[in-house]
Amino acid sequence: MDLAFTPEERAFRDEVRAFIADNYPAELRGKQDEGEELGKEDMLSWHRILYRKGWVAPAWPTEYGGPGWSATQRYIFSEELARADTIPVLPFGINMVGPVIYTFGTPAQKERFLPRILSGDDWWCQGYSEPGAGSDLASLRTRAERVGDHYVVNGQKTWTTLAQHADWGFFLVRTDPAAKPQEGISFLLIDMTSPGVTVRPIITLGGEHEVNEVWLENVKVPVENRIFEENKGWTCAKFLLAHERTGIAGVARSKRGIERLKGIARAELDDTGQPLLANPFFRRKVAELECDLTALEFTELRTLAGEASGKGPGPESSLLKVKGTEIQQRITELVLEAVGQYGAPYFRAFPEGSNESPIGPAHAHRAAPTYFNMRKTSIYGGSNEIQRNIIAKMVLGL
Amino acid sequence: MDFSFTETQGMLRDSLARYLRERYDFDSRQKMLAMPGGRDPAIWKAFAEELGILGAGFPEEHGGLGGGHVDHMVIMEELGRAIAIEPYLDTCIVGGGALLAAGGDHAATLIPGIIAGDVIIAFAWAEPKSRYNPARIETRATADGAGWTLSGHKSVVIAAPYATHVLVTARTGGASGERDGVSLFLVEAGTAGITRRDYPTVDGWMASELFFERANVGPHALLGAEGQAMGLVDELLDRATAATCAEAAGTMRRLHELTLDYAKQRQQFGQPISKFQVIQHRLVDMLMEAEQAVSMAYQATLRLDLRAAERARAVSQAKAKIAKGARFLGQSAIQIHGGIGITNELAAGHYFKRLTMLESRYGDQDHHLARLEAMMMAEAA
Ligand SMILES: Cc1cc2nc3c(=O)[nH]c(=O)nc-3n(C[C@H](O)[C@H](O)[C@H](O)COP(=O)(O)OP(=O)(O)OC[C@H]3O[C@@H](n4cnc5c(N)ncnc54)[C@H](O)[C@@H]3O)c2cc1C
Numbered sequence: 047m048d049l050a051f052t053p054e055e056r057a058f059r060d061e062v063r064a065f066i067a068d069n070y071p072a073e074l075r076g077k078q079d080e081g082e083e084l085g086k087e088d089m090l091s092w093h094r095i096l097y098r099k100g101w102v103a104p105a106w107p108t109e110y111g112g113p114g115w116s117a118t119q120r121y122i123f124s125e126e127l128a129r130a131d132t133i134p135v136l137p138f139g140i141n142m143v144g145p146v147i148y149t150f151g152t153p154a155q156k157e158r159f160l161p162r163i164l165s166g167d168d169w170w171c172q173g174y175s176e177p178g179a180g181s182d183l184a185s186l187r188t189r190a191e192r193v194g195d196h197y198v199v200n201g202q203k204t205w206t207t208l209a210q211h212a213d214w215g216f217f218l219v220r221t222d223p224a225a226k227p228q229e230g231i232s233f234l235l236i237d238m239t240s241p242g243v244t245v246r247p248i249i250t251l252g253g254e255h256e257v258n259e260v261w262l263e264n265v266k267v268p269v270e271n272r273i274f275e276e277n278k279g280w281t282c283a284k285f286l287l288a289h290e291r292t293g294i295a296g297v298a299r300s301k302r303g304i305e306r307l308k309g310i311a312r313a314e315l316d317d318t319g320q321p322l323l324a325n326p327f328f329r330r331k332v333a334e335l336e337c338d339l340t341a342l343e344f345t346e347l348r349t350l351a352g353e354a355s356g357k358g359p360g361p362e363s364s365l366l367k368v369k370g371t372e373i374q375q376r377i378t379e380l381v382l383e384a385v386g387q388y389g390a391p392y393f394r395a396f397p398e399g400s401n402e403s404p405i406g407p408a409h410a411h412r413a414a415p416t417y418f419n420m421r422k423t424s425i426y427g428g429s430n431e432i433q434r435n436i437i438a439k440m441v442l443g444l
Numbered sequence: 445m446d447f448s449f450t451e452t453q454g455m456l457r458d459s460l461a462r463y464l465r466e467r468y469d470f471d472s473r474q475k476m477l478a479m480p481g482g483r484d485p486a487i488w489k490a491f492a493e494e495l496g497i498l499g500a501g502f503p504e505e506h507g508g509l510g511g512g513h514v515d516h517m518v519i520m521e522e523l524g525r526a527i528a529i530e531p532y533l534d535t536c537i538v539g540g541g542a543l544l545a546a547g548g549d550h551a552a553t554l555i556p557g558i559i560a561g562d563v564i565i566a567f568a569w570a571e572p573k574s575r576y577n578p579a580r581i582e583t584r585a586t587a588d589g590a591g592w593t594l595s596g597h598k599s600v601v602i603a604a605p606y607a608t609h610v611l612v613t614a615r616t617g618g619a620s621g622e623r624d625g626v627s628l629f630l631v632e633a634g635t636a637g638i639t640r641r642d643y644p645t646v647d648g649w650m651a652s653e654l655f656f657e658r659a660n661v662g663p664h665a666l667l668g669a670e671g672q673a674m675g676l677v678d679e680l681l682d683r684a685t686a687a688t689c690a691e692a693a694g695t696m697r698r699l700h701e702l703t704l705d706y707a708k709q710r711q712q713f714g715q716p717i718s719k720f721q722v723i724q725h726r727l728v729d730m731l732m733e734a735e736q737a738v739s740m741a742y743q744a745t746l747r748l749d750l751r752a753a754e755r756a757r758a759v760s761q762a763k764a765k766i767a768k769g770a771r772f773l774g775q776s777a778i779q780i781h782g783g784i785g786i787t788n789e790l791a792a793g794h795y796f797k798r799l800t801m802l803e804s805r806y807g808d809q810d811h812h813l814a815r816l817e818a819m820m821m822a823e824a825a
Binding site: 392 | 573580782786795814
């Protein structure tokens with residue numbers, strides 16, 4: 047056992063670090079720390095820079111445009127991105143539909159879609175959840191009927207993240223209503239500009255427009271946009287869920303989050319006028335949180351070592367998801383505690399571009415909305431209850 | 445021992461509850477938030493004229509109903525159930541309490557105005573660097589002829605955008621953190637030299653930063669003895685905290701009901717999610733927190749007239765307990781709702797936001813535990 051990286055790995059880390067320092071767009075720096083809402087071009091700018099370097103899809107096989115890195119290199123890369131607080135590359139194309147297409151797609155589908163996912167020319171959204179089908183995804187009801195060389199799709203999807211920007215969506219639809227729930231589902235790629243697709247915003251607790259309803263009314267989808275066999279879409283979905291969970295621990299981002307929390311607690315004063323970070327109650331909570339994060343980090347490293355020696359990501363990823371999200375949420379709790387009364391003013395209601403003097407310290411502006419928003423992490427990507435069910439079943443055999 | 449309410453208190457609760465059910469449902473509240481000024485002033489008027497509740501805690505000689513802390517508690521619980529954005533705590537409990545303590549002309553002229561719904565009082569005690577300690581203030585009042593000149597910055601003053609009067613703490617002596625030298629003033633909102641920066645809060649209220657720039661007020665603005673206000677300020681803050689506990693208890697009970705209803709109705713895997721044992725236990729734990737919050741609100745309220753140290757212990761125990769329980773209950777409610785819980789479309793999310801703010805209003809869990817620990821240290825010494 048050895049904690050140190052090899053000289054090659056260290057050299058790789060330095061290369062990544064230097065690249066980020068030299069190329070990360072100055073105007074994006076720090077935006078995330080303040081939790082500002084990012085526009086489409088913000089989110090794409092960094093994606094395109096990584097694409098030009100050949101680093102946008104670390105996990106993809108080289109034949110499709112991946113860099114051919116080891117699991118450790120991928121880990122180092124994601125650590126460095128978080129350390130520099132870069133804007134995360136959106137998962138829907140690179141981490142989700144891309145791997146499904148190169149694993150299950152036809153050569154024509156690969157050729158058509160993969161390059162545009164890499165380049166960022168197509169923005170993807172995920173159309174799985176429905177009003178009646180959340181945790182129980184297999185009960186989904188959106189219907190696709192085969193008519194000649196296309197499907198006619200009718201139904202409603204919901205919680206579709208950033209669909210307002212999307213060019214394409216990957217959808218789970220029911221093609222055989224008579225079959226058992228998991229067996230009558232197909233995986234369709236739908237052009238979001240098709241007639242009959244309507245995207246409606248859902249506003250979340252902090253006032254953000256992050257998720258949407260997507261209505262599908264007699265949407266014609268060419269059969270060639272189906273991935274894998276008809277009624278075998280659940281296979282793609284299960285494969286994708288495993289992909290969605292890797293990296294979900296968010297260790298590096300949480301490290302950064304704790305550093306930021308400490309910075310805030312150094313600037314804020316407690317009831318006696320000393321820095322909050324020196325306050326015995328507060329500093330103990332931060333110390334405890336750091337213990338939790340270290341435990342998670344080494345659990346993830348052990349999983350990673352397992353993967354490097356050939357074991358695929360197993361149900362352990364559920365553990366990483368539960369603990370990772372609890373820590374992410376705890377950080378936002380403590381930030382909100384730290385800013386005290388200045389957590390109350392609601393800034394999104396202020397007119398755009400208003401140049402009035404700010405209220406309270408800048409680090410307080412988004413504390414409450416971010417705390418509200420982060421409640422989502424224990425709900426999406428398989429809720430933490432569902433993750434515990436998975437561990438009970440798959441790990442404990444219950 | 446008797447935990448029953450008087451007939452008047454029962455009527456107070458029933459009439460307010462009915463009014464809020466009919467006129468203050470979630471959709472109506474949403475419409476109020478969207479109005480210019482962020483609220484519907486007609487509601488406050490109706491509290492005075494239709495319901496006649498604004499006098500609940502005032503003595504009959506001032507035109508009130510002669511009630512006390514328990515009446516306030518009943519009203520706050522109901523306001524909490526509706527997550528109402530009405531300044532009862534600020535105006536009737538804190539403002540009214542200060543006026544009754546001061547007595548004299550002030551009380552005689554302003555209390556009838558409060559009861560009639562014409563006078564609204566905001567309480568400006570916190571400052572950018574005070575955190576939850578009311579003595580850590582830098583706003584100054586200097587004697588100026590017969591009156592006073594106030595200079596300083598008061599932060600997150602709830603209800604200030606529409607208040608007619610502001611109750612302000614300011615130093616007439618001493619340095620930030622010292623208890624001696626703090627004085628209490630009641631000033632008219634329109635006084636020259638006071639500027640406001642108004643804004644909405646994340647839980648739907650309106651608040652202001654108040655800037656006093658050599659604001660001149662008359663001699664009558666000073667309430668009580670110069671430099672000796674901390675005893676009264678502590679008492680007012682303890683009452684406000686107890687009232688906040690009652691409000692939180694009402695909010696918690698309602699959010700628990702909303703979550704229970706949702707869990708019974710939401711189907712996943714062919715059954716209501718309320719059938720999953722992990723959800724059942726979470727709903728049970730939420731209920732236990734809500735019930736303990738109600739108990740703690742009673743406990744604090746019934747001890748408000750004890751000696752300062754005993755009062756402080758009762759209130760801080762209640763607030764520390766409720767701050768923790770409110771967080772657990774609010775987070776659990778969102779979790780059980782799933783995705784729909786994090787939207788602005790459902791009432792549950794708004795209850796969660798309000799509870800989050802109530803957690804730290806008049807001091808968070810750490811503040812109140814520290815207060816209790818300080819008393820313990822004194823015993824140990
Ligand atoms: C911000 C956000 C973004 C999202 N983005 C997308 C997206 O881009 N595309 C997409 O398709 N979906 C997306 N989702 C949807 C997400 O995947 C669902 O919210 C999630 O699957 C939970 O479903 P639900 O919200 O319907 O909750 P429900 O399934 O109704 O769950 C409600 C509660 O019941 C619990 N529960 C359910 N079943 C069980 C059980 N068997 N045992 C114990 N407890 C149980 C849950 O854990 C939860 O606490 C997003 C959600 C959010 C909040």
